[in-house]
Amino acid sequence: MARIVMKFGGTSVANLERIYNVARHVKREVDAGHQVAVVVSAMSGKTNELVGWVENMPKVAGSNAPFYDAREYDAVVASGEQVTSGLLAIALQSMNINARSWQGWQIPIKTDNAHGAARILDIEGADIIRRMGEGQVAVIAGFQGLGPDNRLATLGRGGSDTSAVAIAAAVKADRCDIYTDVDGVYTTDPRIEPKARRLKKIAFEEMLEMASLGAKVLQVRSVELAMVHKVRTFVRSSFEDPDAPGMGDLLNPPGTLICDEDEIVEQEVVTGIAYAKDEAQISLRRLADRPGVSAAIFGPLAEAHINVDMIVQNISEDGSKTDMTFTVPSGDVDKALKVLSDNKEKIGYDVAQSESGLVKVSVIGIGMRSHAGVAASAFRALADKGINIKAITTSEIKISILIDGPYAELAVRTLHSAYGLDKS
Numbered sequence: 363m364a365r366i367v368m369k370f371g372g373t374s375v376a377n378l379e380r381i382y383n384v385a386r387h388v389k390r391e392v393d394a395g396h397q398v399a400v401v402v403s404a405m406s407g408k409t410n411e412l413v414g415w416v417e418n419m420p421k422v423a424g425s426n427a428p429f430y431d432a433r434e435y436d437a438v439v440a441s442g443e444q445v446t447s448g449l450l451a452i453a454l455q456s457m458n459i460n461a462r463s464w465q466g467w468q469i470p471i472k473t474d475n476a477h478g479a480a481r482i483l484d485i486e487g488a489d490i491i492r493r494m495g496e497g498q499v500a501v502i503a504g505f506q507g508l509g510p511d512n513r514l515a516t517l518g519r520g521g522s523d524t525s526a527v528a529i530a531a532a533v534k535a536d537r538c539d540i541y542t543d544v545d546g547v548y549t550t551d552p553r554i555e556p557k558a559r560r561l562k563k564i565a566f567e568e569m570l571e572m573a574s575l576g577a578k579v580l581q582v583r584s585v586e587l588a589m590v591h592k593v594r595t596f597v598r599s600s601f602e603d604p605d606a607p608g609m610g611d612l613l614n615p616p617g618t619l620i621c622d623e624d625e626i627v628e629q630e631v632v633t634g635i636a637y638a639k640d641e642a643q644i645s646l647r648r649l650a651d652r653p654g655v656s657a658a659i660f661g662p663l664a665e666a667h668i669n670v671d672m673i674v675q676n677i678s679e680d681g682s683k684t685d686m687t688f689t690v691p692s693g694d695v696d697k698a699l700k701v702l703s704d705n706k707e708k709i710g711y712d713v714a715q716s717e718s719g720l721v722k723v724s725v726i727g728i729g730m731r732s733h734a735g736v737a738a739s740a741f742r743a744l745a746d747k748g749i750n751i752k753a754i755t756t757s758e759i760k761i762s763i764l765i766d767g768p769y770a771e772l773a774v775r776t777l778h779s780a781y782g783l784d785k786s
């Protein structure tokens with residue numbers, strides 16, 4: 363007997379037929395004698411629709427009211443998961459499986475106060491563990507918890523992955539299976555590179571980079587939690603026949619295992635390529651080249667919760683003026699330019715220029731730590747395709763390159779092939 367957490371994403375619960383199919387996956391594990399908790403997302407497209415309703419509420423002309431109240435945003439967008447948790451419990455009951463739904467506040471999954479992007483602080487798992495021990499399947503609404511203000515809080519887009527891993531840690535599960543619409547983690551997004559290969563295993567550190575650099579197959583926070591709490595996490599497909607041979611294998615289920623790097627015997631230099639669309643670049647021209655200028659720029663941007671990523675500062679020719687370029691999400695450009703213009707005198711620059719619609723393509727691999735020349739091959743491969751590089755950042759295990767939006771897919775495929783990742 364094992365304790366298993368199974369998470370099903372939006373496309374896996376997109377309609378009643380698929381919810382029934384999910385119930386068959388759950389039944390397989392229950393029939394094998396395992397204790398099961400299930401975490402569900404909203405039906406695919408539902409969360410986008412709910413967010414759209416919140417954002418498009420008409421306002422009284424001339425109103426200075428804030429865009430919307432984040433606590434009410436959470437009350438609206440958390441509803442999608444409430445529906446699917448109830449429907450899956452009904453489907454399981456129709457198969458004579460003892461099951462009940464749980465909302466985040468009922469468990470409770472306690473979060474901080476950052477409505478819309480809350481972090482899980484604590485989960486009281488005792489009640490669920492007791493009921494799982496009595497043979498009841500817990501069907502838990504993902505993406506949501508209860509804030510310290512006693513209000514619903516959501517965990518940021520893709521947050522059901524994080525709900526699942528956090529529940530798995532809280533109930534000390536033997537395994538956390540993230541079921542989605544692809545059958546594992548690939549060397550790059552298989553939807554844009556059909557030659558992408560499925561990885562049998564990927565190290566936590568690499569998955570963390572892949573997720574934070576744009577591969578949306580797992581939410582970043584879920585990977586952090588899996589790494590810290592050593593949750594054995596698999597990414598696998600809900601679209602395979604629930605009763606196909608090997609689907610119920612306890613130790614080696616089909617899919618990709620996210621694990622410690624020591625568990626990976628043959629480590630490649632490069633493991634994967636990720637990309638993030640909708641990046642924007644802001645350049646401050648003729649900036650005073652003096653101590654404190656970076657603090658004067660990035661302090662106010664941080665206070666405005668603007669996520670600054672790549673930063674490039676030129677060496678000044680005469681020692682008095684320089685240029686500084688950095689990237690922010692496209693959606694934050696106007697806000698960032700406003701913050702910069704409000705602080706123009708304090709910072710001391712001539713003009714601020716911006717360009718949106720850029721893409722950051724990243725090459726990731728733990729093997730890079732011990733290999734020279736990895737970055738140079740990327741630059742050569744992109745140059746051969748005539749792709750211009752606007753900025754570069756590197757760390758021990760990744761290289762990120764900023765390019766013009768229309769070249770995104772070509773760049774991903776070019777790098778994928780340059781590092782020998784194409785499936786033969």
Ligand code: ADP
Nearest residue numbers: 371372373542543547548550551553577578579
């Ligand atoms: P879910 O609704 O199940 O949470 P998501 O849409 O959030 O699913 O994540 C799955 C998607 O992630 C896939 O359909 C795929 O297009 C995308 N993806 C991006 N990069 C990768 C990758 N390296 N490996 C697998 N899938 C990836």
Ligand code: ASP
Nearest residue numbers: 403409505519520521522
């Ligand atoms: N339904 C939420 C979203 O679309 C959470 C999730 O699916 O993980 O972001």
Ligand code: MG
Nearest residue numbers: 371520578579
């Ligand atoms: Mg997801």
